[in-house]
Amino acid sequence: MDIYDKLMTLAKRRGFLYPSFEIYGGVAGFYDYGPLGSQMKNNLENLWRKYYILNENFLEISTPTITLYEVLKASGHVDEFTDLTGECPKCHNSYKIEDLEKPVCPKCKIPLENIHPVNLMFPTKIGVGNTRDAFLRPETAQGIFTSFHLLYRYAREHLPFGVVQLGRGYRNEVSPRQGPLRMREFSMAEAEIFFDPNNKTHIGFNEIKHETIRLNDNIEEQVLTLEEAVNNKIIHSEALAYYLYLTQSFLLDAGVDREKLRFRKHASDELAHYAQECWDAELYSERFGWIECVGIADRSAYDLEAHTNASGVELIASRRYETPKKVRIKRIIPNMKKLGPLFKEKAGRIKTILEELKPEDDEINVNLDGEEIHIPRDCYEIIEKEETITQEKFIPHVIEPSYGIDRIFYCILEHSFYETEKNNEIYRILKLKPIIAPIKTGVFPLVNDEKLVSIAKKIDKTLRDNGIQTYYDNSGSIGRRYARMDEIGTPFCITIDYDTLNDNSVTIRDRDTTKQERIPIDNIVEYISSRL
RNA sequence: GCGGGUGUGGUGUAGUCUGGUAUCACUUAAGCUUGCCAAGCUUACAACUCGGGUUCAAAUCCCGGCGCCCGCACCA
Numbered sequence: 319m320d321i322y323d324k325l326m327t328l329a330k331r332r333g334f335l336y337p338s339f340e341i342y343g344g345v346a347g348f349y350d351y352g353p354l355g356s357q358m359k360n361n362l363e364n365l366w367r368k369y370y371i372l373n374e375n376f377l378e379i380s381t382p383t384i385t386l387y388e389v390l391k392a393s394g395h396v397d398e399f400t401d402l403t404g405e406c407p408k409c410h411n412s413y414k415i416e417d418l419e420k421p422v423c424p425k426c427k428i429p430l431e432n433i434h435p436v437n438l439m440f441p442t443k444i445g446v447g448n449t450r451d452a453f454l455r456p457e458t459a460q461g462i463f464t465s466f467h468l469l470y471r472y473a474r475e476h477l478p479f480g481v482v483q484l485g486r487g488y489r490n491e492v493s494p495r496q497g498p499l500r501m502r503e504f505s506m507a508e509a510e511i512f513f514d515p516n517n518k519t520h521i522g523f524n525e526i527k528h529e530t531i532r533l534n535d536n537i538e539e540q541v542l543t544l545e546e547a548v549n550n551k552i553i554h555s556e557a558l559a560y561y562l563y564l565t566q567s568f569l570l571d572a573g574v575d576r577e578k579l580r581f582r583k584h585a586s587d588e589l590a591h592y593a594q595e596c597w598d599a600e601l602y603s604e605r606f607g608w609i610e611c612v613g614i615a616d617r618s619a620y621d622l623e624a625h626t627n628a629s630g631v632e633l634i635a636s637r638r639y640e641t642p643k644k645v646r647i648k649r650i651i652p653n654m655k656k657l658g659p660l661f662k663e664k665a666g667r668i669k670t671i672l673e674e675l676k677p678e679d680d681e682i683n684v685n686l687d688g689e690e691i692h693i694p695r696d697c698y699e700i701i702e703k704e705e706t707i708t709q710e711k712f713i714p715h716v717i718e719p720s721y722g723i724d725r726i727f728y729c730i731l732e733h734s735f736y737e738t739e740k741n742n743e744i745y746r747i748l749k750l751k752p753i754i755a756p757i758k759t760g761v762f763p764l765v766n767d768e769k770l771v772s773i774a775k776k777i778d779k780t781l782r783d784n785g786i787q788t789y790y791d792n793s794g795s796i797g798r799r800y801a802r803m804d805e806i807g808t809p810f811c812i813t814i815d816y817d818t819l820n821d822n823s824v825t826i827r828d829r830d831t832t833k834q835e836r837i838p839i840d841n842i843v844e845y846i847s848s849r850l
Numbered sequence: 851g852c853g854g855g856u857g858u859g860g861u862g863u864a865g866u867c868u869g870g871u872a873u874c875a876c877u878u879a880a881g882c883u884u885g886c887c888a889a890g891c892u893u894a895c896a897a898c899u900c901g902g903g904u905u906c907a908a909a910u911c912c913c914g915g916c917g918c919c920c921g922c923a924c925c926a
Contacts, residue, residue, distance in 0.1 A: 319862095327861065327862085328861095330860075330861085331860060331861060331877080337917080337918095340917090342900090342916090343899065343900060343915085343916045343917060344899090344916075344917050344918090345916080345917080346916095346917070346918085436851090436924075436925095438924095438925075489925085491924090491925070492851070492923085492924045492925065493851075493923085493924065493925080494925095495918085495919085497918095500925085584926085588926070590926075596926095598926080610926060613926080740887080740888075741887095741888080741889095743876095743888065745887095745888075762886095764884090764885060764886065765883090765884055765885065766883090766884080793879085794884090794888080795884060795886090795887080795888070795889060795890095796884080796885085796886045796887065797886075797887035797888055797889080798887085798888045798889090799886095799887085799888090800886080800887045800888080801887070801888045802888080804887090804888095805888095811887095813886065815885065815886075816885065817885095825886075827886080827887085832887065834886075
């Protein structure tokens with residue numbers, strides 16, 4: 319049994335992860351979060367919120383998982399996530415049709431069979447009868463982009479600002495074989511930070527520029543300060559470097575092993591269709607090697623531009639000039655009194671075209687539905703005037719840290735898993751960080767004596783009243799109860815013994831050292847709270 | 851998706867070759883006990899991946915589905 323098997327066994331036994339729909343045979347790529355798993359996932363997501371919403375002051379939104387066809391068509395997912403695949407009947411290899419000149423097996427020279435598109439999105443329909451096509455979203459980001467204009471206004475038209483979303487994404491994986499590392503329905507936490515493309519510096523960079531980070535640019539792996547990485551153009555902007563560091567801080571805080579964390583740069587041929595530069599935070603797993611858990615991409619203006627073009631709504635920002643510019647401009651002013659009667663129903667469209675034309679020639683011809691239409695001179699005026707321009711419009715660039723919550727969840731479990739031996743028996747401990755641990759403290763009466771039990775229950779209640787998740791247990795030997803808590807990563811255990819009756823104190827046991835400390839009952843809440 | 855391997859209580863297993871409804875341990879639960887690291891005793895719960903076939907009889911043999919593991923492909 320390798321660590322993956324041991325961990326997944328523990329996860330099932332103790333209520334972290336269950337295979338979904340197991341009574342019907344199960345289906346690959348889906349997992350249930352059990353009682354402890356759900357709590358731990360909440361803790362992980364809330365820690366993420368602390369980083370991005372509290373510390374960075376970003377805006378959280380929540381958008382539908384069902385996403386209109388048009389959105390994903392514009393974003394490129396409909397086309398880019400679809401591969402036409404064919405299979406050779408002789409050698410049984412599969413090929414992407416678009417990689418070949420003809421649909422013929424390059425080895426056996428015979429035509430491919432079973433040619434079908436492989437689309438990684440789950441299609442669905444909205445409504446009954448007059449339906450609209452839709453997909454389950456492959457990422458949460460598009461929901462942020464499609465409301466950019468409203469969010470930009472909410473942010474009072476200042477850049478940079480960030481918007482985050484935590485939620486489910488869906489990808490119909492061809493072969494989801496890596497357990498919770500490749501799920502068909504998965505949780506992600508994404509931040510989209512909108513920048514002026516002329517200014518990808520970061521206000522917080524100065525404070526963190528001497529911190530180090532482990533970088534692998536596919537040529538070499540080195541530990542650099544962020545300043546060095548930016549100056550040597552290994553990372554191309556301060557902003558991107560900042561979010562690499564933020565990601566590192568978050569992951570380490572969540573309990574990732576520093577030795578099992580690195581950042582790897584995507585080679586140009588592995589960049590996603592929307593990405594300009596991308597770094598993955600990779601976490602090491604014993605069985606699967608380096609796992610991509612966070613993607614930090616410079617998506618440039620790709621998405622906002624695509625949605626602006628497809629929807630006709632300008633998803634843009636303005637850059638105010640320090641000193642307004644005065645420019646002389648010529649402009650065409652259509653004369654609707656003439657245009658209207660002359661062109662009837664076409665007049666409206668002609669007006670729009672005229673207003674966008676640059677008045678250069680005296681002769682104006684307009685192309686409407688392939689028809690060349692001459693516009694008489696008396697249908698418009700050309701005026702020239704001086705205008706004060708205070709701002710210019712541009713499409714913001716997007717930097718996107720995108721976290722695979724389930725993958726991080728699994729890697730934290732793996733990095734926290736320790737197996738030792740105690741009295742010739744295998745002893746397992748999950749050394750979860752207190753902030754991540756689903757249960758913060760066990761509460762035990764040393765023996766099943768009503769005098770101790772009643773005090774224990776009172777302490778248990780007090781802790782819960784103060785927002786500390788407890789686990790009351792009076793069954794089995796004290797050692798067994800400690801072992802149960804160790805296996806699910808509970809950092810503290812409180813034991814009420816006969817001395818408690820005399821001096822109102824209890825022992826608090828530390829999971830990792832097994833050391834005990836005696837403290838007054840009145841100090842318990844403070845003791846635990848200060849360590850979370 | 852292709853090929854190979856594999857599937858027994860919550861977990862790990864014996865039994866499969868050579869057909870006769872299932873072994874052991876841990877866990878869990880109830881109780882007795884227990885004065886700090888999975889102690890002990892009693893009792894209890896609990897399984898043959900699913901469907902079809904062969905047979906008097908299938909965990910066992912055959913076929914298919916599903917899951918898992920490995921390789922190829924796919925994905926990033």
